[in-house]
Amino acid sequence: MYVSVAILAILDTIFGAIASKIKGRFDFKVFISGFFGNALLTMMLVYLGIKLNLDIHIAAVVVFVSRMFNNLSIIRRYYIDKLYINKNETGKK
Numbered sequence: 001m002y003v004s005v006a007i008l009a010i011l012d013t014i015f016g017a018i019a020s021k022i023k024g025r026f027d028f029k030v031f032i033s034g035f036f037g038n039a040l041l042t043m044m045l046v047y048l049g050i051k052l053n054l055d056i057h058i059a060a061v062v063v064f065v066s067r068m069f070n071n072l073s074i075i076r077r078y079y080i081d082k083l084y085i086n087k088n089e090t091g092k093k
Helices: 002-023 028-052 056-092
Strands: none
Touching: 002 028, 002 056, 028 056
C-alpha cells in the first residue's frame, strides 16, 4: 500500500511540474521538495492510518488524483491550443 500511494504522489508531482513549465513558473527546487515531500508525507499518512486502523490513504488518493486531473487538463488545453494555432497558421499560407 505504501508504494502505490507514493507512486500517486510522485505522478502528481511530475504532472504538476509539466503544468508549471507550461505556465512558465517551473522551479527545480520546488519540484524536488514536492517530489520527496509528497512521497514521504503520503507514506507517513498511510503508516498512521494502518496504526489507527483508519483508511486515511483514501483521502490521499482522492487529493492526488484530483490534482493530477487538474494538471492534465492544463497540459491538454496547452497542446490543443498549440495544435489549433499551428493548423490556422498553415491554412493561411
